[in-house]
Amino acid sequence: MSDTVVIGLDVGGTSTRAAAVTLRGHRVGSGRAGGGNPTSHGAERAADELRAALRAALTEIDPARVRAGAIGLAGAGRLLADPAGRAAFDRAWQDAGLRCPYTVHGDALVAYASGTPDPDGTVLIAGTGAIAAAVRGRRLDRVADGHGWLLGDAGSGFWLGREAVRRLLADLDRARTPGPLASTVLTALLGSAAIAPRPRDTVDALVQVVTRRPPVDLARLAPLVVDAARTGEPVATALIAEAAAHLAESVTRIRPPGAGQPVVLGGGLLTGDTPLAAAVRAEIATRWPDATVRPAGDGAAGAAWLAALDLPEATDPAALHALLVPTP
Amino acid sequence: MSDTVVIGLDVGGTSTRAAAVTLRGHRVGSGRAGGGNPTSHGAERAADELRAALRAALTEIDPARVRAGAIGLAGAGRLLADPAGRAAFDRAWQDAGLRCPYTVHGDALVAYASGTPDPDGTVLIAGTGAIAAAVRGRRLDRVADGHGWLLGDAGSGFWLGREAVRRLLADLDRARTPGPLASTVLTALLGSAAIAPRPRDTVDALVQVVTRRPPVDLARLAPLVVDAARTGEPVATALIAEAAAHLAESVTRIRPPGAGQPVVLGGGLLTGDTPLAAAVRAEIATRWPDATVRPAGDGAAGAAWLAALDLPEATDPAALHALLVPTP
Incomplete structure (x- = not known):
């Protein structure tokens, strides 16, 4: 379990942040790129920023160690409804060497998850x-x-x-x-x-x-x-x-x-x-x-925690939250 | 005095109205044209509508009989500060055969004048x-x-x-x-x-x-x-x-x-x-x-009354208002 890594992304209008963390709460990578809101910037450009933030977060570890990912962004529903946008995000994910699945959430849910495990x-x-x-x-x-x-x-x-x-x-x-x-x-x-x-x-x-x-x-x-x-x-x-x-x-x-x-x-x-x-x-x-x-708190860490909850070893969400999401 | 004619114009965003009236209150001409707000339509187009409304109001009388004119419009201050706009209005005035002077007022003043002589x-x-x-x-x-x-x-x-x-x-x-x-x-x-x-x-x-x-x-x-x-x-x-x-x-x-x-x-x-x-x-x-x-009330009539006040024979503004401006 100590080796399991999850990755979370907080895609905002002015910056995109990525956090790679182990389930023990060790931050093994962080990435930052430009604004990537697909509604305002277009899905292709948003995917470019996503790719840049992911690569920066994965310089120190083998991407194959990442078992789950989650992306929070404004207009998540619109992205999921748009096959071309979804495909652009899939390509960015694969280009960064990731083979695990990822989920997409609204930015409001990721903000919530960064503040409480409830x-x-x-x-x-x-x-x-x-x-x-x-x-x-x-x-x-x-x-x-x-x-x-x-x-x-x-x-x-x-x-x-x-x-x-x-x-x-x-x-x-x-x-x-x-x-x-x-x-x-x-x-x-x-x-x-x-x-x-x-x-x-x-x-x-x-x-x-x-x-x-x-x-x-x-x-x-x-x-x-x-x-x-x-x-x-x-x-x-x-x-x-x-x-x-x-x-x-x-x-x-x-x-x-x-x-x-x-x-x-x-x-x-x-x-x-x-x-x-x-x-x-x-x-x-x-x-x-x-x-x-x-x-x-830290939206990327909140997203990483949401990703971790999809793994079978995540049996205690609150304990995992305390480990993964820094208290502001 | 009975033969003296004044002319008033109410230039709005959707229509331009002209009223030619004698100082005894006889309406001797009315004109209507399209919207002529110089701020939204440009001074040249506003002047075209002004010309059309004036000509329509002057079909039955000799324009030389008109002794004073007044125009009410939104953005009057901007028009007066713009030599090209003012020149376009001067040309429209002359093209209609008018030789008397005219004044330009804000639409709010003309609305006020259409409601009271105070x-x-x-x-x-x-x-x-x-x-x-x-x-x-x-x-x-x-x-x-x-x-x-x-x-x-x-x-x-x-x-x-x-x-x-x-x-x-x-x-x-x-x-x-x-x-x-x-x-x-x-x-x-x-x-x-x-x-x-x-x-x-x-x-x-x-x-x-x-x-x-x-x-x-x-x-x-x-x-x-x-x-x-x-x-x-x-x-x-x-x-x-x-x-x-x-x-x-x-x-x-x-x-x-x-x-x-x-x-x-x-x-x-x-x-x-x-x-x-x-x-x-x-x-x-x-x-x-x-x-x-x-x-x-009728903005064009209110403007005509404001024009009449510039004449020496306009000694009783309230009495003139009662004659020139119909009560709504």
């Missing part, structure tokens, strides 16, 4: 977008939000950025002096916190600069809100509270009242010690006082 | 977008919202349509049976109110069909909300109330508490006997109990 619970992710999902028997069950910036992603990085601009525009409409957050947003978008003699000219300039870029770029302003909230800036603090309420509302759509199963928090805005994570934890503590809340 | 007040417009403006001495003063669908237009037709879809998506996330409004929206977007065995497939289909079109197309769903609200449908009724609160909030940005000056309501969602107009009137009555609320 087969049933909830995962909530807030990064550029936002999505909540119920997990049942280690499979994604019902999903809430994840509807994209135009129709949803309430409480996400996009949402925080857009609302920060909207608060600034409201200040200008009211001829109010912008506060600290509004001034930071103004500087980020127009290069200066100065307001034109006719404030409407500044309003028009802001609307133009935002609408000229892809809407999702508004998510780049989210760190300004987070940083301002850390200093207690009132508008930022209110926006963080509102975002947390939106995220908790999404969870209520798919989680029964009073449920005690774990909640895993993932995505750039909820992993680590962020003001939004703290606000979401408070919302969850109010609505589900019996729930344990855990941060998502 | 030099000071507020105009609130909700159609595809939404904007509020203070009018001072018959000029647009401060403006609120009008920030476009990505950052604003709160309570507009776009907003109503988007929120209707968001409520439907929330129902599907919660595995709730959609109510009457949600079913209508589902049918409008997917051709049937049937929900897939996995409701998430219907969610994905809705998100795809909406995101494939220009976002502003969501405004096409607004009439479904208005119609449902007329029958008392609860979700539609709540959305109309929320939209009215947003519109009233925009007005508070530019109108002092307790002000008694008139408020003119314009745009497709606020002119006529609509549920949103009724809800907005109620909001205004609560916040500004002394205000008279009037519907916007």
Whole structure:
């Protein structure tokens, strides 16, 4: 058993990470490559990044030792439904010298698995977008939000950025002096916190600069809100509270009242010690006082653990989780 | 004085209307042409529609009798700042045989002027977008919202349509049976109110069909909300109330508490006997109990009245308004 190796991959929009681990929890290889989301980058390019990450993770060991693999990625369902995409992933797998089978999972399930071995619970992710999902028997069950910036992603990085601009525009409409957050947003978008003699000219300039870029770029302003909230800036603090309420509302759509199963928090805005994570934890503590809340961990390690569960020697999933998945 | 003719134009996104009237209030010519918004259609094409509407309005009279003209259009400031656009409008004016001067005003001012002769007040417009403006001495003063669908237009037709879809998506996330409004929206977007065995497939289909079109197309769903609200449908009724609160909030940005000056309501969602107009009137009555609320009328006639005010014989603006601008 000590020699058995499993491999896990976390394929994200900006990077692809691979982890090769023994069932005793020794990391025998790690790989990293560029963003490989097949929905945004195309299956062929995603497969290229997959191949690069796999090869990097397998430099120190014989690929024949790998007995199982798992890949987590956004849009897993679409990849599985697309024979050409699936074939491209199969080729990348074989090119890396792997002969074992692999499974493909949604990124939300892999984030969940990186936070808890519990087969049933909830995962909530807030990064550029936002999505909540119920997990049942280690499979994604019902999903809430994840509807994209135009129709949803309430409480996400996009949402925080857009609302920060909207608060600034409201200040200008009211001829109010912008506060600290509004001034930071103004500087980020127009290069200066100065307001034109006719404030409407500044309003028009802001609307133009935002609408000229892809809407999702508004998510780049989210760190300004987070940083301002850390200093207690009132508008930022209110926006963080509102975002947390939106995220908790999404969870209520798919989680029964009073449920005690774990909640895993993932995505750039909820992993680590962020003001939004703290606000979401408070919302969850109010609505589900019996729930344990855990941060998502290393997605590639979570995927490797999901791969290991397919092996006959994986008789104690929780013990294996403790060995394979580092606590964040 | 009876022979003096003025001409007004209301240049909108879908149509251009011209009205030639004597100072006694006799309509001596009307013209209509296609949409002529210079921002969306280009100044040259806008000038072509202007020319066509002018010629149609001047078939029965000698253009030399026209002593003053006024044009109302969205983006008036941009046109005035663009020498080529201004030259195109000058040429259209001369091609129609007109030798008198003309003025250019924002569409919001013309909407205001079509509803009241009062030099000071507020105009609130909700159609595809939404904007509020203070009018001072018959000029647009401060403006609120009008920030476009990505950052604003709160309570507009776009907003109503988007929120209707968001409520439907929330129902599907919660595995709730959609109510009457949600079913209508589902049918409008997917051709049937049937929900897939996995409701998430219907969610994905809705998100795809909406995101494939220009976002502003969501405004096409607004009439479904208005119609449902007329029958008392609860979700539609709540959305109309929320939209009215947003519109009233925009007005508070530019109108002092307790002000008694008139408020003119314009745009497709606020002119006529609509549920949103009724809800907005109620909001205004609560916040500004002394205000008279009037519907916007014929924009071309409002513009003609603004033109007439530039003539020395226009000594009684209110009396002239009663003669020139039909009460809606």
